[in-house]
Amino acid sequence: MINVLFFGPVADRVGAAVLQxxxxxxxxxxxxxxxxxxxxxxxxxxxxxxxxxxxxxxDLGRTLDDGSEVAFMAKFSGx
Amino acid sequence: MHKxxxxxxxxxxxxxxxxxLRATSKRxxxxxxxxxCARDFSEGREVSEIxxxxxxxxxxxxxxxxxxxxxxxxxxxxxxxxHRVGTVTSGENIVLIVTGAEHRxxxxxxxxxxxxxxxxRVPIWKxxxxxxxxxxxxxxP
Numbered sequence: 001m002i003n004v005l006f007f008g009p010v011a012d013r014v015g016a017a018v019l020q021x022x023x024x025x026x027x028x029x030x031x032x033x034x035x036x037x038x039x040x041x042x043x044x045x046x047x048x049x050x051x052x053x054x055x056x057x058x059d060l061g062r063t064l065d066d067g068s069e070v071a072f073m074a075k076f077s078g079x
Numbered sequence: 080m081h082k083x084x085x086x087x088x089x090x091x092x093x094x095x096x097x098x099x100l101r102a103t104s105k106r107x108x109x110x111x112x113x114x115x116c117a118r119d120f121s122e123g124r125e126v127s128e129i130x131x132x133x134x135x136x137x138x139x140x141x142x143x144x145x146x147x148x149x150x151x152x153x154x155x156x157x158x159x160x161x162h163r164v165g166t167v168t169s170g171e172n173i174v175l176i177v178t179g180a181e182h183r184x185x186x187x188x189x190x191x192x193x194x195x196x197x198x199x200r201v202p203i204w205k206x207x208x209x210x211x212x213x214x215x216x217x218x219x220p
Contacts, residue, residue, distance in 0.1 A: 008132040008204025009215035051202070054137040071134055071202070077216040078131070078138075078162060078203025079115050079174050079194055 002027075002064055004036065005071040006043065013043035023066040030060040032070060047072040083158065084142045086135060086203075088165040090172055096159050100179045103157040109183035111190035113176040119169035121216075124209045129173070131164040134202040138162070141201045145193055153189035155180050160193065162203060 004019040011017045021032070029050055037044035050057045051071040052064070064070065080099055085091075093114060101107060117129050146158050156179045163173055176193050180186040198218065205216045 005134065007134050007202065008206070011132070012215070049202075051134070051137055054134075054140060071137070073134065073202055074204065074215070075218045076198065076200070076202055077205045077218045078133070078201050079198045 001067065002032065003069045004032070005069060007071065007073060008077075009074045010043050010047050010072060013046070014040045023064065023068075027064050028060065029057060029062050029064060029070065032064065033060065033072065036072070044072065046074045048075060049073040081161075083160070084139065084146055085161045086133060086139055086142070086164055087161065088163065090163070091161045091175055093172075093175060093177075096161065096175055096177050100157050100159055100177050104179065106181055107156045107179035108181045109179070109186040111176075111178040111180075111183070111186035111188075113174075113190045113194050114172060115174040115194070117167045117169050117171050117173055121207055124207070124211055126169055126207045126209050128169065128208040129167045130206040130208060130213075131162075131167065131173075132204045132206070133162075133164045135164075138201050138203055142197070145196055145200065148196075149178065149189045149193050153178070153180060153185045153192070155185065155189055158189065158193070160197075162197075162201075164203070 002021045006014045142160050158178045161175045178186045178189040
């Protein structure tokens with residue numbers, strides 16, 4: 001299982017804060033993003049940062065392990 | 080004593096954080112402080128409240144890394160960072176950064192560096208609540 005997290009403006013556009021998807025062997029962050037972007041195009045218009053298991057990920061080719069936690073995030077606006 | 084880096088719903092005391100910092104070392108000769116507050120006006124609209132959402136565990140990890148980097152980069156004796164989440168009413172505190180160094184320049188430079196980096200690196204988002212409706216804030220450059 002892969003837990004996908006959304007926060008703030010991205011969560012609003014998805015209409016959920018968490019999605020759970022079955023893990024697929026060899027699935028990459030890019031594959032996951034592509035599938036979700038088709039389902040939630042407005043959310044992924046503003047999702048410019050990605051994290052896996054709580055750490056920034058810049059290599060979207062990274063393969064996802066079963067049990068991974070993936071967050072697709074908009075630009076930050078804290079402070 | 081509270082931890083040096085925190086994300087919390089409740090308000091914080093600037094006096095308590097300064098005292099906690101001072102207690103870490105008597106070599107501190109200067110303390111820099113940044114206090115971010117909720118404004119009641121933004122982009123031409125009245126703002127009654129701000130709602131903060133955060134990726135808690137990542138935000139805490141990034142804030143801790145920021146503190147460690149600032150201590151190393153500016154030679155600080157210590158630093159504390161507290162950021163609120165949830166609903167913050169106009170006029171209330173949002174974020175506090177206190178930095179302690181032997182001299183003022185390092186303390187002030189570190190404080191400015193931490194708040195600038197926080198805005199770029201820490202996964203927290205704010206939504207302004209106004210009479211005309213709610214809107215997520217688009218970051219300023």
